[in-house]
Amino acid sequence: MERLTPMGVMVLALLREGDMHPYEMVRLMRSRRDERLLTITNGTLYHTVGRLQREGLLDEVGIDRDGNRPERTTYTLTDAGTDALVDWLRRELSVIDRPAEFRIALAEAHNLERADVIERLHSRRDALDEGYVAHRDGLVDARTKGVPEQVLVEFDRQAVLLEAELRWTDSLLERLESEEFPWGPTAFENTDRYLAQRKAAQQ
Structure with missing residues (x-):
């Protein structure tokens, strides 16, 4: 297939x-x-x-x-x-x-059961967190070495986006784990x- x-x-x-x-x-x-x-x-x-x-x-x-x-x-x-x-x-x-x-x-995640979505999103969150830490540390290192800020504009944007996505993922997981949020194919x-x-x- x-x-x-x-x-x-x-x-x-x-x-x-x-x-x-x-x-x-x-x-x-x-x-x-x-x-x-x-x-x-x-x-x-x-x-x-x-x-x-x-x-x-x-x-x-x-x-x-x-x-x-x-x-x-x-x-x-x-x-x-x-x-x-x-x-x-x-x-x-x-x-x-x-x-x-x-x-x-994500748009079709309601086709999975709640516990399944929670498990998958936790895995994604772990990967996001690892990427964010590496990105943030790389940005700090570049600034320490005197890399011009104009060169780091995109680098800085990506760090902000990763941090925001982590916060959003945590918020969604909290909603799902409370079980007050209707979920699942049924x-x-x-x-x-x-x-x-x-x-x-x-x-």
């Missing part, structure tokens, strides 16, 4: 919410502003759906021929698709060297707003 692409991950995650056709997937992704995470085009999504089906990660469950609209094939997530999604999220939540993938993993609320969003995307 090929490695999942970010679009593939988003498609599998959508199908965890329920069976749907690609047109609904595109509309839901756009209504949720997922273009902030990846480029969304009809062609890319339909190509991704076809590849995921060939790999057995999703399957057809019906074809809609309503009115004069083009046929719409509805897809469902297979057990293999669920396993692939969970494996990808676990891997990408833990590492710090693939920031684009991490953003998508905690997704079928609110009126969510159901209306799904209905609008199906039109």
Whole structure:
């Protein structure tokens, strides 16, 4: 099986919410502003759906021929698709060297159980802390050696960003560990707003 692409991950995650056709997937992704995470085009999504089906990660469950609209094939997530999604999220939540993938993993982390997310984020936090300490010490050493400040502007920015991400990660972990924060695949609320969003995307 090929490695999942970010679009593939988003498609599998959508199908965890329920069976749907690609047109609904595109509309839901756009209504949720997922273009902030990846480029969304009809062609890319339909190509991704076809590849995921060939790999057995999703399957057809019906074809809609309503009115004069083009046929719409509805897809469902297979057990293999669920396993692939969970494996990808676990891997990408833990590492710090693939920031684009991490953003998508974080956006879809609710597909993992709370304890799993906590464990993965603690691993990531340890790696972030190690990187921050090394970066901070390197910056101090450079200044001690008289390296001009204008040369260190980017170095200084990265140290600030790493420190901020550590603080944010600690805050998220605190929320997750309190268990007052609804979480996990079974905690997704079928609110009126969510159901209306799904209905609008199906039109």
